[in-house]
Amino acid sequence: MSIADTQTEEDAAPANSGEAALAAHVCPNCAHHIEHPLPNYCGHCGQETTLKPPTVIEFAQQFGGSVLATEGALWRTLKLLLFRPGQLTLEYLNGRRRHYVLPLRLFITMSVIALLLMRVVMLLQAPTLAQIESKITIDSPEKNEGTVVSIGKVTLKIQDNKLVCSGLPDSLCARLKDRFVLEPKAIAKRVQGLPELTLSYAGTAMFLLLPLFAGFLKIVYFRRHMRWTEHLIFALHLHAFWFAMLIVQLTGIPAVIAIPIYSFMAAHAVYGGTKWSTFCRWLGLSIVYAVILGITLLTIIVWAFVFG
Numbered sequence: 001m002s003i004a005d006t007q008t009e010e011d012a013a014p015a016n017s018g019e020a021a022l023a024a025h026v027c028p029n030c031a032h033h034i035e036h037p038l039p040n041y042c043g044h045c046g047q048e049t050t051l052k053p054p055t056v057i058e059f060a061q062q063f064g065g066s067v068l069a070t071e072g073a074l075w076r077t078l079k080l081l082l083f084r085p086g087q088l089t090l091e092y093l094n095g096r097r098r099h100y101v102l103p104l105r106l107f108i109t110m111s112v113i114a115l116l117l118m119r120v121v122m123l124l125q126a127p128t129l130a131q132i133e134s135k136i137t138i139d140s141p142e143k144n145e146g147t148v149v150s151i152g153k154v155t156l157k158i159q160d161n162k163l164v165c166s167g168l169p170d171s172l173c174a175r176l177k178d179r180f181v182l183e184p185k186a187i188a189k190r191v192q193g194l195p196e197l198t199l200s201y202a203g204t205a206m207f208l209l210l211p212l213f214a215g216f217l218k219i220v221y222f223r224r225h226m227r228w229t230e231h232l233i234f235a236l237h238l239h240a241f242w243f244a245m246l247i248v249q250l251t252g253i254p255a256v257i258a259i260p261i262y263s264f265m266a267a268h269a270v271y272g273g274t275k276w277s278t279f280c281r282w283l284g285l286s287i288v289y290a291v292i293l294g295i296t297l298l299t300i301i302v303w304a305f306v307f308g
Contacts, residue, residue: 025049077101081241085262086269089234093270103236107210110243115203117250122195176306190305197304198297205296210235213289220281221271234270238263260286 025034028051032044042049077100080088091100101109154167156176165173210232217231241262248255263286268278 073099073101077106078244081106081237082244085241085266086234089237089266089270092233092237093230103233103240107236107240107243110240110247111203111206114243114246114250115199117247119196119199121250122199126192126195194301194304198300201300201304202297205300206239209292209296210239212292213239216285216288220285224271234266238266241266 025036025038026032027034027042027045027047027049029047030042030045032042034042034049038049040049041047077088080091080100088100091097092103155165157164163176165176168176214228214232214235217235218226218228221231242259245255245259245262264278264282267282268275271278
């Protein structure tokens with residue numbers, strides 16, 4: 001064999017190995033073998049075959065497509081949610097789901113947007129630390145000295161404008177002492193951060209109250225013989241509308257007044273019955289749920305102040 005023939009074989013080797021690599025290309029997502037010529041997408045799972053880090057524009061498009069839902073699903077969903085009370089729930093229960101945003105995703109999207117906007121509004125309108133401190137007045141140490149609160153074995157006492165506690169774990173006592181320092185600057189700092197902490201807990205609280213609300217619906221409409229999950233779908237859509245109205249309210253339009261009317265119309269559309277029976281059911285349910293929301297909000301505020 002001549003030197004020229006050897007060089008020809010060596011030059012051809014890289015090309016052959018490259019073709020072999022293309023022929024044996026494996027999808028990084030599903031490990032499916034893709035034959036040459038390489039297509040743009042894997043025929044087994046649909047992922048792109050040529051991968052590269054996304055540009056900023058591509059990343060924004062991917063994020064927008066995920067949030068807004070492809071093929072205009074979000075806009076169709078919002079149209080039914082805002083202007084046809086109860087219809088979105090009926091569409092879901094009747095099996096027409098593909099062209100609409102799923103209830104849980106819709107609720108999470110609307111609640112996150114509403115809470116973020118509330119946070120922004122609070123930051124823009126929040127008073128300064130000096131403004132809060134100027135409105136705080138504390139009695140002299142002589143007046144506070146000796147104030148005692150006893151609950152069972154737990155004793156809380158004011159001494160030198162500071163909290164002294166006993167009957168609680170040391171870690172909890174230390175936290176309470178830190179939170180209840182009777183100094184204007186310390187109190188003002190706690191008050192200033194209270195709204196943001198309350199909001200951070202409010203989203204979780206509303207999510208946890210959804211199953212309870214669905215349980216109330218099942219009790220109120222027990223004769224409908226509907227599953228608890230079907231009531232949960234209606235609860236998700238209804239709460240999503242409430243958050244949507246909160247978003248509109250933050251723009252300066254008094255939209256929250258539409259909530260009781262919409263809730264009544266949506267319940268009548270989904271559950272049927274006479275308007276009078278729907279009104280009575282929703283009046284009782286609204287009172288109970290409003291009390292629970294009030295207790296929950298008060299608990300969140302106390303928790304945020306003490307443990308936040």
